[in-house]
Amino acid sequence: MGNHFRKPGDEQAAPQAPQASAPDAVAPDIEGQTPSQTGAFAPAPQHAHDPFAYTPADEFASAPAKASPAPGADPIAAPSETASVPAAAVPSPLSSIPSPAEPSTTGVFMTHAGPAVPSTDASEQRQVQAVESALQNPDFTSVFAPVGESRAKMAREAGVEPVILMEHLTKVYAAQPNKPALDDVSLEIYPGEFVFLVGHSGSGKTTLLSTMVRDVKPTSGRVLVAGQDLMRIKNRKVPFLRRQIGTVFQDFKLLPNKTAYENVAFALECIGKPRAVIRSQVPEVLRLVGLADQMDSMPDQLSGGEQQRVAVARAMVNRPPLLICDEPTGNLDPAISLGIMKLLERINRTGTTVIVATHDREMVDSMHRRVIALEAGHVIRDQERGGYGLYGTH
The missing domain is CATH 3.40.50.300 (P-loop containing nucleotide triphosphate hydrolases)
Incomplete structure (x- = not known):
């Protein structure tokens, strides 16, 4: 960064320091790229002719960040000093991803001095990670973007x-x-x-x-x-x-003598799906609803919310x-x-x-x-x- 500030009392011009590539270290060029998104709300690539195609907004400013000199510090620093920017001053592209249910805040960076504090508990985070893993499967249903x-x-x-x-x-x-x-x-x-x-x-x-x-x-x-x-x-x-058509009932209607895996698999068996398809799709959909660790549990070993999630998995296993x-x-x-x-x-x-x-x-x-x-x-x-x-x- 060039020298725009001088301390009072400077009598002579200081030697010019070569410009460092601070903008590259401060704000990486993300123009034309879509920031990685978390959770199941991440839109999949859309075709130009798709009426529901999603064009991401310019949610992140592309201008390089400027670091202000610390109080009392020499504004004319050596190249090695100017190129070193504290990590806390570098805005993360992932720090201000807007929620689909809220308006997007265009061009705003959120600067964090440390790792972001998650807004969900550990169980919810595991469910989100399970959703991400399932939706990354190319054989799964394509993801639509939030619409305005x-x-x-x-x-x-x-x-x-x-x-x-x-x-x-x-x-x-x-x-x-x-x-x-x-x-x-x-x-x-x-x-x-x-x-x-x-x-x-x-x-x-x-x-x-x-x-x-x-x-x-x-x-x-x-x-x-x-x-x-x-x-x-x-x-x-x-x-x-x-x-x-998938149907979810108020009283779950799970088969009491079958595990969570078998309850979901039964929906595919009834329509004649091959065993290979059942073995691949049932674990996938149970991970999607956050029950990857409860596949072998009987209905009476599950809480009410877990039983309802099994019912949701059974309803959507055939996509x-x-x-x-x-x-x-x-x-x-x-x-x-x-x-x-x-x-x-x-x-x-x-x-x-x-x-x-x-x-x-x-x-x-x-x-x-x-x-x-x-x-x-x-x-x-x-x-x-x-x-x-x-x-x-x-």
């Missing part, structure tokens, strides 16, 4: 068909002919969305989810899932449709494009519920469309995802980045 605007809007503009389309859907049960469970419901859900379904108990959430997997056939209307018309599909083809969760955190305490929701969000980042029916007000308000509110069988609110609202208090 509505996926539905992007999909419509790109001409992408919705994964779920409902038009004037009505369902009337024989036991309550004057009280429709669903009444003239119309909605569209596009690939890659994360949707919360909220409402009072008895508002029609479970019935709506059941129509998506053809457990319930609507009385009238039209429902398409992955291009299949569920009003006309033949019963013998329903199992093939369900292979493309379905659609994951439906009916009250996945209803029986769990808030801390474990947070872990399950983070897991579902990571799965959503791999490109899977996730639909969650829930009464968890704090979770819905904190995640700022699309919210569809039901009341008495009607869709009364469909809001991008919405909150829980006043629904479901009971």
Whole structure:
């Protein structure tokens, strides 16, 4: 760095010191490179023609950092002194990676005098590392980047068909002919969305989810899932449709006489997957949900949160494009519920469309995802980045 400062009383010009390559030591040139990212939110390389392609923002300043002289120190230093910059003055490119749920802080470095303090506990860090390891497998589902605007809007503009389309859907049960469970419901859900379904108990959430997997056939209307018309599909083809849909239940529904590994493997055995595929995919998906050390544990040896993670692993082991969760955190305490929701969000980042029916007000308000509110069988609110609202208090 050139000499721009002189101490009072300097009578003669000091000899010019040759310029050192301090900028290279202070701030490495990272222009054109994407900083390494942690966790399951890391976007995979996208093609230029992909409507969901992600272009990283210039999150890091490329200008070389300038070190100020210490008080009382000679500003005209020898080359060996100027080239030596304390490690604490060198900004790390990884120190200010923005969270996908928060706005990016463009061009801001975070300077740390020591290693960054992790914001998660050791268990959560192990889960994140397991997610990283699983997603680095080239055979795993490609990772989508966080988007800055509505996926539905992007999909419509790109001409992408919705994964779920409902038009004037009505369902009337024989036991309550004057009280429709669903009444003239119309909605569209596009690939890659994360949707919360909220409402009072008895508002029609479970019935709506059941129509998506053809457990319930609507009385009238039209429902398409992955291009299949569920009003006309033949019963013998329903199992093939369900292979493309993962389902997570509130009460887990694990087989009590099978280990965590066997519960997940059973889902692949039922659809005729070869043993070689089962041996490779089951450990991978259990690592993804943070249960690499619990593969041989029986359900009664697992906590409630671990059992729910086994249920999530079983639902996603076939890598379905659609994951439906009916009250996945209803029986769990808030801390474990947070872990399950983070897991579902990571799965959503791999490109899977996730639909969650829930009464968890704090979770819905904190995640700022699309919210569809039901009341008495009607869709009364469909809001991008919405909150829980006043629904479901009971």
